[in-house]
Amino acid sequence: MNHRNRPSRKRGLWLAAALALIFLGALVIRPPAWATPLPAAQRVAHLQARAPMGAEASLQQASVDEQISAEGASHLTIQADTPNSDNCIACHTDKKKLKKLAKEPEEVKSEEASGEG
C-alpha cells in the first residue's frame, strides 16, 4: 500500500511547489499594494484616508500610530504642520542672489563711544 501511494504524493508535492513558485514570482514582478512598504509619510495619509470610525478603528489607528512613532513620528508631525520654506531655501542657498541682495544693516555707533567692549 505505501509503495503504491508514493508516486502520486510526489506528483502532488511537485505541483504545489510549482504553483507556489509561480505565485511568488508574480509577487516579485508586480507586488500588490498590501505587500509594498509605503514611505512613512504616505502611510499616514493612506491610513487616515480610509480610517474607519469607532472603537475598533481607534485601536487599529493607535497601533499603527505606535509603529509610525517608532519610525519618526515627530518628523512627520512637523512636516505636516510646517509652512513651506522653499522660497527661503531657494534664496539662502543661492550665492549669486545673496551677493546681490544681502545688505549689512547700517551700523549705528556713537562718536562718543571709545575703548574695548
Next chain:
Amino acid sequence: MPPLEVWQKVLIKDKFLKKDVHADIGCIECHGGQPDTDDKDAAHEGMIKKVGADPAKTCGKCHVDYASAAQTNIHRLQTGYQTVLAHRGADFTDPTFATAYNNHCTGCHADCSDCHVSRPTALGGGLLSGHLFKKTASIWQTCGGCHSTRIADDYKGGHEDIPADIHWEKEGMLCSDCHADDASYHDGSHGGTRYEDPTAPTCIQCHEDVKPGDGVEQHDQEHLQNMACQTCHAAGAYKSCYGCHTGIDDKGIKYFASEPSQMTFKIGHNPIKSERHPWEWVLLRHAPTNKDLFAYYGDNLLPDFDAVPTWKFTTPHNVRAKTPQNQSCNNCHGQSDLFLTEQDVTPDERAANAPVIVAPDDIPKPVEGGS
C-alpha cells in the same frame, strides 16, 4: 577672527539641509516670515532673526529640559552683572536704573543660538557654518568671540611676550574640556557670579596628585593652602580694563566709553573667600567700571559702590608649569611690583579696594639664601 562677507553670514549650506535634523523643521516654523513670496522685503516681514532669544517658543519645543533651564542661566540673564551691581547698591526696581541697565548692559547676553548656530555680534555676527548646529560651541568663534581679550587672547598666546596656556599649546584642550558640566551653560539653578557656580571646574579635579611631598618644593602645605594655583602658574600679565561711562549722545545713540586697557599682573588678598576659594592670595584684575558708570542717568545710582572691589578675583587662562614668578623663592618674595599696593589704586577707588590691597608689611619677605 576675520568678519564674514554679508552674504556669507546668511548662506545656508547644503550639508545643513541634507544632514541636520533642524532642517526638517523648515525655516518659517522658527523664524516666521512670509512663505508665499520670493520678494526679499516681503518674505522677511515679521521674521524673527534671533530665534534663540525665546528658548521656550523655539528650541524648547524639542529640547524641553535644556530650554527650561536656559531661561535663567547666567549666560542668558547675566546674573553675574546683576549680582555685582546689586552689591553696589543698584535698585533694579527703580525705572531710572532699569533703563540704564537695559540700555547698556544687556547686549552681552547669550542665548541658545549664540553658542550653537551663530557667531557673536562682537565678531560681526552671521551663521557659524551655514546654519549647521554645533553641539559643542566653537572655542574661538563663540566662547572666544565674547570672552575675547580677557580669556581667548590669554589662552592662545595672543599677548606679546606671554606664552599660550599649556592646556591649549600642548593638549589642544577646548573650553568645554574643563567647563564641561558648568551650570553656567544650561542650568539656572545657581545665582550670583560664575565663581559661585558649584559645578565650575577646579584645577585639582585633574591635578589631583598636587599635594605636599609631590616633589615640587613650593607645593608645601603653606603655599597650597594660602595661594590660588594661578598666583604661581599664570605665565604673565593679563588684561585689565578701566573706567566705563555710559550715555546717549545728541543723536540719540547709546554708547559707552572706557579708558585704555593695560596688561597687569597683581597679587592681592582674596575678596571672595569661601570653601571653593579658600586662599588668602589670589590674582586680581581691574574690571571696567567706576563710580560714574551711570551718572548720565542720575546721581548716586550705585550708592554702595565701595562695597565691591574694582580689582576683582580672577583666573587668567595663561597657565604654565614654569612661570617667571615661580622660578625661585625670591622671584616672588620681596617683589613688591607683583602685589597690588595702595599706589596701584586711584584715590577714588581705594575704599572699594581696601579688602584686597596689600600693605607693604604684608608682602612676603625675601627668603634668606633663596635663589
